[in-house]
Amino acid sequence: MSAEIEYEPVIGLEIHVQLKTRTKMFCGCELSFGDQPNVHTCPRCLGLPGSLPVVNAQAVHYGIMIGLALGCEIAPRSQFHRKNYFYPDLPKGYQISQYDVPICGPGRLGDVRIHRVHLEEDAAKLVHVGASGRIHSADRSVVDFNRGGTPLAEIVTEPDLHSAEDAREWLTLLRTTLRAIGVSDVNMEEGSLRCDANVSLRPQGSDMLGTKTELKNMNSFRFLAQGVKAEIERQAKLLRCGQEVMQETLHFDPASGRITSLRSKEEAHDYRYFPEPDLVPLVVDAAMLETARAQLPELPSARVDRFERDLGLPSERARDLAFRTELADFYEATLAAGGPGTDPVAVANWIPPLVERIGSDADPAQSRVTPAALADLVAMVLAKAVNQTAARDVLSMLVESGGDPAQIVEREGLGALHAADSGLAEIVAAAIAADPGAAEKVRGGNMKAMGPLVGHVMRETKGRADGGEIRRLILEQLGI
Ligand SMILES: [Zn+2]
Numbered sequence: 001m002s003a004e005i006e007y008e009p010v011i012g013l014e015i016h017v018q019l020k021t022r023t024k025m026f027c028g029c030e031l032s033f034g035d036q037p038n039v040h041t042c043p044r045c046l047g048l049p050g051s052l053p054v055v056n057a058q059a060v061h062y063g064i065m066i067g068l069a070l071g072c073e074i075a076p077r078s079q080f081h082r083k084n085y086f087y088p089d090l091p092k093g094y095q096i097s098q099y100d101v102p103i104c105g106p107g108r109l110g111d112v113r114i115h116r117v118h119l120e121e122d123a124a125k126l127v128h129v130g131a132s133g134r135i136h137s138a139d140r141s142v143v144d145f146n147r148g149g150t151p152l153a154e155i156v157t158e159p160d161l162h163s164a165e166d167a168r169e170w171l172t173l174l175r176t177t178l179r180a181i182g183v184s185d186v187n188m189e190e191g192s193l194r195c196d197a198n199v200s201l202r203p204q205g206s207d208m209l210g211t212k213t214e215l216k217n218m219n220s221f222r223f224l225a226q227g228v229k230a231e232i233e234r235q236a237k238l239l240r241c242g243q244e245v246m247q248e249t250l251h252f253d254p255a256s257g258r259i260t261s262l263r264s265k266e267e268a269h270d271y272r273y274f275p276e277p278d279l280v281p282l283v284v285d286a287a288m289l290e291t292a293r294a295q296l297p298e299l300p301s302a303r304v305d306r307f308e309r310d311l312g313l314p315s316e317r318a319r320d321l322a323f324r325t326e327l328a329d330f331y332e333a334t335l336a337a338g339g340p341g342t343d344p345v346a347v348a349n350w351i352p353p354l355v356e357r358i359g360s361d362a363d364p365a366q367s368r369v370t371p372a373a374l375a376d377l378v379a380m381v382l383a384k385a386v387n388q389t390a391a392r393d394v395l396s397m398l399v400e401s402g403g404d405p406a407q408i409v410e411r412e413g414l415g416a417l418h419a420a421d422s423g424l425a426e427i428v429a430a431a432i433a434a435d436p437g438a439a440e441k442v443r444g445g446n447m448k449a450m451g452p453l454v455g456h457v458m459r460e461t462k463g464r465a466d467g468g469e470i471r472r473l474i475l476e477q478l479g480i
Pocket residue numbers: 024027028029040041042043044045046149
């Protein structure tokens with residue numbers, strides 16, 4: 001028995017990204033989502049004899065942008081190939097893809113090397129109509145050709161990931177990067193981002209690669225992590241029993257957690273690739289590269305670094321912001337509105353409470369809270385003009401109906417009470433008088449006993465007093 005051997009997972013990802021062009025990859029049909037089936041078709045995307053493909057320039061432009069964002073070499077001259085196979089969702093009997101010379105060569109995103117990025121067309125969509133919902137017992141299957149011919153970029157990584165969690169985290173970075181450059185909606189649930197994972201195990205410390213399996217089309221980040229984890233466990237169990245891992249294509253069912261075999265893995269030669277005779281080679285010239293480069297915004301990974309380095313944000317907060325472009329944009333707009341001297345860490349700490357109030361998927365720029373209002377609110381908190389609890393109430397009111405935080409504080413009487421103000425010292429004295437037992441314990445050195453006294457003052461002031469200020473007054477009045 002080799003139960004003692006520890007195995008290291010080796011994971012590579014293949015990601016299909018639907019490009020957000022107006023028309024399909026090789027014809028003029030518009031892309032459609034949720035339209036009547038089979039209304040966006042023409043002789044070319046239906047594969048009728050005699051029709052000729054024309055490459056979509058916008059898709060090529062997006063392909064170059066993806067390559068540049070992933071630090072890839074861009075091939076000056078690449079080639080489209082026919083990938084031949086039969087399936088009802090593929091009317092031509094082949095898919096136009098790229099084979100030995102893809103548009104983008106080696107690159108890197110974060111800790112993961114990119115093997116290649118190539119352009120291709122999507123297949124049509126098979127819809128299985130059946131009472132049981134199971135593919136093989138469906139009553140009938142129908143084809144919607146609207147999706148057939150949609151431009152795709154396929155991104156293939158090197159096997160540089162070593163856990164399900166790493167895979168999920170890296171895919172999040174990739175999605176954020178693609179979203180930031182605006183080439184795709186990158187929505188896994190809607191299928192505009194689809195991910196397959198190649199998984200193998202090897203003995204810890206070994207350089208060899210074990211036999212890999214391919215998990216197909218996991219349609220959410222959670223299912224990707226669950227599927228990869230389940231496959232790692234399945235392979236480890238086989239290897240520990242001295243059995244072999246078969247090279248095959250697998251399906252993970254998130255409902256049952258079970259992995260089932262779809263087919264034995266096909267090899268490249270099964271597809272009989274040959275150069276697409278109806279398309280000339282794809283030539284990327286200096287002007288195309290320059291146009292793509294000029295359209296790239298600051299990438300999320302660079303923004304994380306800048307937030308940490310220049311603004312002093314803790315790395316987790318920097319990532320939470322930079323990984324969502326709309327949050328990072330709002331955050332920076334708030335810093336700008338606050339002007340010089342605005343505390344970047346304090347402002348960053350107010351973004352999560354804002355997100356909590358507007359909804360986790362909402363864009364703060366679309367809310368009633370302006371960057372200037374948030375900057376003012378944070379400045380008031382730092383100046384102790386309003387305490388944390390009251391400031392959160394003010395934030396809720398801003399989300400509800402907009403406005404100016406100073407005016408809201410004034411109108412609602414939420415301004416912080418200070419020792420110098422009306423009666424805070426008297427309220428503290430009353431709290432001490434009302435609870436002599438607690439006061440005695442505090443005098444005896446038990447600082448925890450201060451809790452009920454502080455609570456009393458907070459109740460009396462409806463939360464407007466500053467906790468630190470109350471504690472200071474209690475100690476002062478108890479002569480400590
Ligand atoms: Zn068409």
